[in-house]
Amino acid sequence: MPQLSAPYLTPGDIKAAADRIAGHIRPVTVAPGDSGSFLALEFMQHTGSFKARGAMNFLLAHRESGTLPDTGLTIASGGNAGLACAWAAREHGVRATVFLPETAPPVKVARLRTYGAEVRLVGTRYDEARAACSEFAASSGALASHAYDHPLIAAGAGTLTEEILSRVPGGLDTLVVSVGGGGLFAGVATAALERGVEVVAVEPENCRALHAALEAGRVVDTPVDSIAADSLGAPRVSGTALAVAMRDGVRSVLVPDEAVIAARLRLWDERRLAVEHAAATAYAYQPAPGERVAVVLCGANTGLGDLNR
Template sequence: MHDLSYDDIKSAADRIAGHVRPVAVAPGPGGVWLALEHLQHTGSFKARGAQNFLQAHREAGTLPEAGVTIASGGNAGLACAWAARQQGVRATVFLPANAPRVKVARLRSYEADVRLVGSEYAEALAACEEFAAASGALASHAYDHPLIAAGAGTLLEEITQRIPDLDTVVVAVGGGGLFAGVATAAGHHGVRTVAVEPENCRALDAAIAAGRPVDVTVDSVASDSLGARRATALAVQAARRGEVRSVLVPEDGIVRARRALWDDHRLAVEHAAATALAALPAALPGDPDPEGPGGTGYRPEADEKVCVILCGANTDLRTLTDDGQ
């Protein structure tokens, strides 16, 4: 597996042009911009990587008759199944048995063979690997592949076209595929990347501290999308190359950010998407100074142009008004 480069992202942009929805940006709370990627096909940025992965293999003549298989907490599986159906390819998707029902139902609507295994992503991944070895299916990955990360990085390319004087992009991090792509493209454009994780779901932050990917515990309201036990090596490499700030946010900040997006902007997003906005507590109504006593987060300069990526919308809408979750 080779390192991710800006050329990979440019190639991905050419490959998926016309097959994904161009991102829209809109003014958000506290003067920041919002990248509305939750409006993407299948409800998340993952559609970009899935399209790039399958189209690259089709171009190379390496798509087997057994189709494609992937282990996913939900969004990557949705994107893989969607892209596979578009191209007439079979998709077999493995995900934890506790995955949100809304994601399982949508997977089946894309005609995927859904297999529920274990309670964590790692268990679903092991079952997927066994299936790929036995069936000959092409194994994709939720985040740990250059083609997947490069596809995700096309999002930053589009954001800089819409906000040409962008200073900082804020992105939630799970396993690190989106971060790796975005940070690689951001570094090319001289844009700072703020990588945001829940305090109890901090694979990238731990990897940066250790200098290599390490296992972490997973315990967050956003763990259905951000619940990777370790960050990809591609993400660690991207964190070393560009101007990157790692930020951890508390659970109540994630919940409050998600509620604010709904109450004030009528944007229904996953907790993972709200995690990115939670890094800017000064932009949220009633929040404390992020650098005051007990404060956490990222505080932009007065003239700093910031864009927060809202990465996904596959959520149970009933939880938008439930207390605590």
């Protein structure tokens, strides 16, 4: 199995991921924002979110090491991670089996199938789908992926940082990212801190897995009740994300759902950018006067009909 160079993520792991996925993903576009800020338009990535980076890194790393089985990949996710896993598998002729609850929106099921994934609907809760995915991996030999809690997934997400910094003239003070389970944050922050750039980790007030872990000093289960829960609704953050968040140069910020909704509507009204609530969560951060920031707009798998809610 592919190994990282240390128990936790290192800049070298992210550099290896960048070399591995080069030519397979879309380099991020960075656009000017307001008052010297910048917007990293990662929602333009394959499958509509940053998840494509980690999924591609995960698949290619296992292929390189000879640990990618003929039975392919499997994951329990009807969201961005599932789409990314199915896309990466299709790009390399690998089987993908995605587990979802029977209550999953038909539009998500249909989109997964457009990527050639085998979709299995199990139970009415994601816990049941996850359990079925684990059983399938054990019985079939398929390689189980994860939405965020895997070092190869986080390393892939971290490839964003260098792309952003190389596109911003004059440098940055701060990178701003939203946090769910912490894969994007762990990767981006590891690379940013190495370059002397601070990181702000933004979560909804009632969807605060990282913030709660920092308060407790350990990973804890948290309730999930936010408009952004479809993407940021992990009940617990990864251990890697917590370890990175405890380093100097990282700030944890909470924003109310009302601010997320307003930020999302502002992006549409002022820039005609239709992003999902997870991306708007990061945009809800208010920089200090003179702070040079880049906000990662991480995904846009959303509809135009709900921009005001």
